[in-house]
Amino acid sequence: MGFPKTRDDDPAPDLRPRPGRRAVLTRALGLTAVAGLGTVAAIGAAAEPAAAKDAKLTANQADWRFCTKCYGMFFRGYPTDGACPSGGGHDSAGYNFNLPHDIPETPTAQHNWRFCTKCYGMFFWGYPDNGRCPAGNAHAAAGYDFVLPHDIPDPPGSQRNWRFCPKCYGLYFYGYPTNGRCPAGNAHSVAGYDFVLPHL
Structure with a gap:
């Protein structure tokens, strides 16, 4: 299956020069x-x-959404919705997140969050391996280096309780009694920062 054609807001843009x-x-x-x-x-x-x-x-990218099936964050800017660990494509609901990228990391903003070309999910790309992808094997990174704010007050136009799963390396919503579905099996586990993400 071929990869969908890119758009101007593609998370995997061509390799044009970016400012330092x-x-x-x-x-x-x-x-x-x-x-x-x-x-x-x-x-x-x-x-x-x-x-x-x-x-x-190009400092922010919209069309990042919550999946009601796996609770993960995925990019909904293509005709298809990637691969969900609960089967089929992701199902979106809620806010349209507008995430910062390619800016300096700070003590309250972590870089190395990437788009996976296989599942369309957001995952952490800061370890030697790339976690577990619902489309099989590890995630495949492409596109922007997202820099996600964490452990700050949640101003209007943002949502907290987005967390890192140490099993799949994905970003998922930790605001329900259950933790969604992890591609590494069972529910996501929680670790690390409390990410506070801006939305439109």
């Missing part, structure tokens, strides 16, 4: 300072180089 971490941070800090200056901000935005505008446009 320092450039993205410098732009973000500069924009924050200018935002409070009213008219000056509008003038600065109009004069901003095209590369800086492109960096801001």
